[in-house]
Amino acid sequence: MGILNTNTSPNLKTERLLLRQVTLADANEVFFLRSDKAVGKYIARPPQKTLKEAKDYIIARHKDIESHKISYWAITLRKEDTLVGTICLWNFTKNHTVAEVGYDLNPAYQKQGIMNEALAKVLNFGFEKLELHQVDAYTQRKNKGSIALLQRNKFKKHPTRIDEDFPENIIFELDQFSFNQLLK
Numbered sequence: 001m002g003i004l005n006t007n008t009s010p011n012l013k014t015e016r017l018l019l020r021q022v023t024l025a026d027a028n029e030v031f032f033l034r035s036d037k038a039v040g041k042y043i044a045r046p047p048q049k050t051l052k053e054a055k056d057y058i059i060a061r062h063k064d065i066e067s068h069k070i071s072y073w074a075i076t077l078r079k080e081d082t083l084v085g086t087i088c089l090w091n092f093t094k095n096h097t098v099a100e101v102g103y104d105l106n107p108a109y110q111k112q113g114i115m116n117e118a119l120a121k122v123l124n125f126g127f128e129k130l131e132l133h134q135v136d137a138y139t140q141r142k143n144k145g146s147i148a149l150l151q152r153n154k155f156k157k158h159p160t161r162i163d164e165d166f167p168e169n170i171i172f173e174l175d176q177f178s179f180n181q182l183l184k
Helices: 024-035 051-066 114-129 144-152 176-183
Strands: 017-020 070-077 083-090 098-105 134-140 169-175
Touching: 017 114, 024 051, 024 083, 024 098, 051 070, 070 114, 083 114, 098 114, 114 134, 114 144, 114 176, 134 144, 144 169, 169 176
Parallel strands: 098 134
Antiparallel strands: 017 070, 070 083, 083 098, 134 169
């Protein structure tokens, strides 16, 4: 098992994107993502009401990163440094072989393949560097965009697992073998 032995989430680069550490300078964008009704439409979380909540959230994620509870990135376009979304691996099992992926994206940047590119890079990091055996994703059953993203990346809907806390969610899984087949 490959637990991340650093106190930051490492920068990850794709052709168009830089996934980097979220900082307090990103507070306005994080606040937008966590307060906007369109972004939060399918997420069971109360919208943030103040910029201070966004700053507190960023500080809490930094503590979680330092405690190896999460890897959390700002999604930015390589030509500009503005956060357009976030993506994370979190909710690790005790033996650090399974993690959950979570993500959100500013609606102005949706339908451009940005999240697909970010997810592919994070999955590669999770399976290659963290040596995960499986990545889970919980998404609301009406969230067609998220479901399509997961299916494009070879996630399979789990036939029996349910999210007892949020029955509107469905659970998808991607194991390391299936991910490796995606790369071939």
